Amino acid sequence: MSGNNTFGRGSCPKPFLQKDLFPATGGYIDGRFCSDALGASCCLPCPQADWLYPDNFSSVTQSASWINVASILCMAFVLVSYTFLSVDKTHRHYMNTCIVISVVMISLGFLVPLATKPDQCYNTITPNDMYSSRTCGVSGTFILFGGLSAVTWICLRSIGLHLQICWQVVLGSSFMWGTLIVGWVIPASGLALALVFSGVSFRFGDTCHINHNNSLADFWIPLLVLAGITLIVQFVTISYCIKVYVLYLGARSTTRGVLGLPLYGNSIRGTLSPIEAYRRIRPVIYLQWRGFTVVLIIIAEVVFFSIIFVFLDNVETRLLHDPLQAEAWLICLIEYGRKEPCTPLGQELVVNEATVVAVLVLLSLNGIWCLLLLGHFSMFTGWYELAKGIREHASFEVFRDGAGTDNFENPGAYEMPANVRNGAKTPEPAFTQISSPTPVTSKTGRVTPDYFGRKARYNPPSHSTISPQTPSTIARNWNLNQASAIPKSKF
Template identity: 45%
Template sequence: MSSTSEFRGVCFAPFLQETLFPETGGFISGRFCMPVAALGNTTCCLPCPTTNWTYADGFEQRTEIANWVNLAAFILSVYLLLSFMILPVKYTRRHYLSVCVTLGVVFMELAFVVPLAAKPDQCFNEITPNDMKSSGSCAISGAFLLFGGLAVVIWVFCRALALHLQICWEVVPGDKFFYTSLAFGWLVPVIILAVMLSLTGVSFRFGDVCHINHKNALQDFWGPLLAFAALALVLQFITIGYCIHVYIRSLLHDDKTTTNSSATPTYSGSVRTMSARQAYRRVKKIVQLQWRGATIVLLIIGEVVFFSVVFVSMDNSTQVNADLLKRAAPWLTCLFESKGDKNKCLDLTSALVQPEGVVLAVLIILGLSGFWCCILFGRWSMITGWREFFSSRFQRKNEFVSADARRFSDDPRTYELLSGNNPGLNIKSPDRVLTSPLARSPYTPGQLDSKQDYFTPARAYTNPQSSFSYPQTPARTRDWDPTSSHAGPGNFNSTSYPMNKLP
């Protein structure tokens, strides 16, 4: 809101007198006010928003670049989630850890998308910024930003823990890890968000997205956020160090085996060499499958650390206290002498606020999380999956359907042609078997369809003479020539000594 002379009171331009504004709403602690001794300790305030005085013209418009970047990332993230939800696993290779990380990024992106549609007013009055109680857009965008940031960090920690267990401890996370991660990854951000909104709150600090206030922010937001980020980073570094260790050990054992190939290896050396190679192959296989998740962990943790350091330093440097007023004295004096021409005093704000480029970089980098998720979690096979998905639903299928088929019957016999103008068929009811000559005739090639006719009565099976499909009774008698063996002389014949009588 623009300042007017009626609210200036005894203060000099561009400052406004605080006592002329009742404390009825907005974020009162967000006012930039200071007592002026020359005016009898009258409190004078800078007009809202303060960033209009500490940065060059057009700063608020340039912060909207981050909103549009997040909108593009939001579209890609929604596409990724729809692919996970609709397409088969063979096209997406989805995993619940990837899905939950993407969901957290979507919540964070919604914080920048909402102001594009709502166009919120940052100020409650000429000197007071809006907060979550005086602006619904502020409450929604701030809640999305805080909840999404916490959810992303916690799920990144869960992903780093799962990868650490698989590589370093050979433990495959199962159902217990799945349900524990779901409860931990979503309940903890909800609890922390409820505590933050009740104890600290959010307000317009810079740009049209609400950020957390200064009071108790370190205890209920920045502390847990940085703690989970640090744990995830430590786990990731330990896992990477273990992979390097396994790789180097496999190389050393391979060198020893090659050098001493002429000698016979001992049993213990063979076991160590084999175990080193097996460990390397196992770790290599897991890394080939999980390198995308490991990369997203490092990228998001880097973004969180950068955002936290910059924003905490900005938050601490803009708190109105005796130290800030002392450092801001040259700048405030310049504004008073120039009668509100901020362009003449911008070079004096470098010691008070972060450079504009750093602030814009922080806002834009938050929007890059959606791009990282799409690049690392997305696959080219998803395009093939969507093409097959739409082609299977919009292309006409050329299927033969009988005009006399019984559509609404569960009886499989009704799927055949049971009536018509064919004079060769003599069918009275579906429950009767086919009695036509065509049905009774034996099958000849080209006469019937290749599908089995379930209504043709089964013909009697004639067993061939040389069939061995079942055991046969041996012959009752057998001719035997005693001269073909070492049997003694005698009158032997097949009739007097049948085979079933021999001992």
Template identity: 40%
Template sequence: MSSNNTCPYPFLSENDFPATGGDTGQRFCATFPIGQFPTCCLPCPAENYFYPDNFQSLIRTTTYVNLASVVCCCFLLLSFAVLPVDVTRRHYLSVCLTCGVLLMQLSFVVSMANPRDSQCFDKITPHDMYSSYNCALSGAFVVGGGWAAVMWVFLRTLSLHLQICWQVVPGRKFFLGSQAAGWTIPVVFLAIALSISGVSYRFGESCHINSNHGIQTFWGPMLAVAAASIVTQSITFGYVAQVYLRSLFEEKPATTQASGNSRNLYSGSIRTVNAFQALRRIRKVIALQWRGIFVVIIILADVIFFSTVFLQFDGTTQATQENKDKAMYWIFCMLGNDGDKNKCLAEARQMVVSEWTAFSVLFLLSFNGIWALILLGRFSIYPAWITMIKKFFERGPPPDEFVSYNARRISEPTDSSYEMLESKRRDTASTADLAIMKPEPSAVRGDQLTSTLREYNPSTFSAQMRGMSGTGIDSQCPFSSYRDLEPGSRSPTTSSQFSPFRDNPLSPDNDSNSPFSPYVDSPTRTPVLERGRPRYQDDVRIGFAQ
């Protein structure tokens, strides 16, 4: 058996490393009961001597899983911020819960920036938050992120409980209260835990809360909030089960009491309707929030498992007589095998948590970000991202420019007789054309029948109608007779003046006497006045044209 600094291999003498920094309370030291050995300590990190050689590789693997979880959380938060709400269905409870999970995942990623074997202040002393900034940062993320995740899990559970059991939709007051409690309580307990207990490298590549008052400052309060979440969730599920069973059992009394008392039938029907309404409302709420329910269950399970394992690990580091006896068996094994740890792994398993339990808890914690993306992120965000990226890189055609139909330049002269003529470049009239033009059905002599769109302009309507008299087409005009009086000159002859009563072949007045007009039929082309009003013949009928 060889010795190293008066201590057998692989132990080192505590006297050679004074307490100048690091967490001296986490040294694994013991006084050997045989020989004149001083107090000897295991080299740092001590876990290398309790687990197989591949254990560090397994721990390193969980770090890469944490990196993937961080990427998933960042992608989910970016989707919440950029994409429309109808695509992501974002809610402040989901956003804040994702932020809490992200903080917890960052604690395991910070260690990737550290070189290997940088966990120790000296050969027997691990770093603490005062001797290593990376340790302080990773420990703060572990404690603060864990608290934030647990608090927002509780608030989400409470929101679901209020909606299902009490039919209360959380509003602005719940939003403000949840924001205050969801971030203030983690900050307060983070400050308490760091100031009283502190963090150091104890297990894995990240710093964790120390065993000194760790139950009072961190594990106890956090497990209390987690227990409150479990109780609230259990009450909610119990209420759902009770409503469902009541809807099943109350269905028969409402249908089989028809021959009994009508009052009992009415009350039974009311109870059944209420039960079915409650069940239908609960189904709607669960259909909307089943993703969040699964996230709550997964995070609570991980937190409880993580807490249980680390509390068990804290128990193995306590200076109890049972732990001392187990340590002595392992020390004697190491002394008898010249410091070969592989021959003493069976004795080491009695002292620490098994390697697969430690690996499983770190792996489950590192997978929370991936679960958040799967359950809180909807599948619709991926097509939305593809569409947005395509729009960003593809330059589409310029938008259609709106041009007014009566647009003209300022330099163009204004003419009251300006008309917007029918476009000859297209066969189909647009909506705007139909809005300013009226259809004019026309009857053609012979076998021809045409229908055109004529512009409805009071200043030119009669002129266009007069122009049609020489084309051999007689139109059926739905309007009353329209006379065009030209001031300062004689009116056109009656034969050239268009009249729907005379020129319409279907008119009952056709081929009969012309319609009487006091302006045209008077000898002097002036109206015959009687008491200031035009005088008509006795047989003239005054009314509306049919």
């Protein structure tokens, strides 16, 4: 102890602790913040983030994590609605479902530490990692896998929209099964590489994040590559839509009568005129503007999150290899023996508190964005109608069970069926149409429609003189009493 009253101080000045007095038996050894510039190898006490940020940093990060509770509730509502409500109420699509599941995993990564309240440190100078803390391993795995899968599904969704809008490709079951395989295999492979070659540990706050070692190659670069592909494809698609709209405005000003003509003679892969192309992509844009917005929001957050963490890793590495850059901060700590007077100097070395909190808040808001942009108001009406139907069915069952013998003796106690009039039974119609010239069909079951395109309904030209005729209105040129028809004239 070398005359010091605090265990572990050794020959190091306050508040540093001597590295040699803490054997490397567990925890994330490379996560120690140590330096040889003070003579002996001296380390800051764990957690190191407490020495670089103000006292309220831990409470602020926990408050940001509590936002994930609201996000989980929002995404649970969306997923339950996808499961139990019909397609016409939810407008569900398997890609949107996979995106919501991915965002759920990210939120779970922040909620698990809130429930377990883990210890960030293995010993006085060593942080815990996924091997020494089960909570750390679970939370870090959720965040890594959720982030990779969210970016992967966002990328696949952008590619699917691009193929349908720009190349008029019809996406079938082969594309669906292919994307389902790719959408989950890529994140699983990336997670395995990240955990094996980098691992996760407590970097700041109660949630574990990926370590600096090899993280650029096995996590950040693949994540940024997928985000870059998504941005390129998305902006190309948007540029194409803008181009089609501009050409449509020009074509409409020159040919007014083309808009009323049907789309004949052109295949889906054929050459489309500007007006026809606009008529094809307009319903797609109408259906997919929410998806466009979700893609841009999540990709912007991923890029921002990646830049901040890569910069944080570079700063940490630079300080460990060149402690002289933090000389003013280290001298301040030695002089005062506490962090409060030295916090402004420490903030100059790392990412400031406001930026870190902004990253955590943005990640926590993804679930709310999913509800606002992937959810629909019809989900609420669907649950209302479902609850109303269950209640009416229950009331009907109670009415049946509570019926006495008097009701059977008094037929007037029952409401007369609609198909009985004055004692005579009229034929019951097969279905009822309400203000609609065409039969109304309702989708039942868990059918996943194609929301990337919509078939245009054919409207006959208004100037057409062709009208259907019944057989009774067709003029006959023969006598029905004769065996064969006799023409009126030879010429």
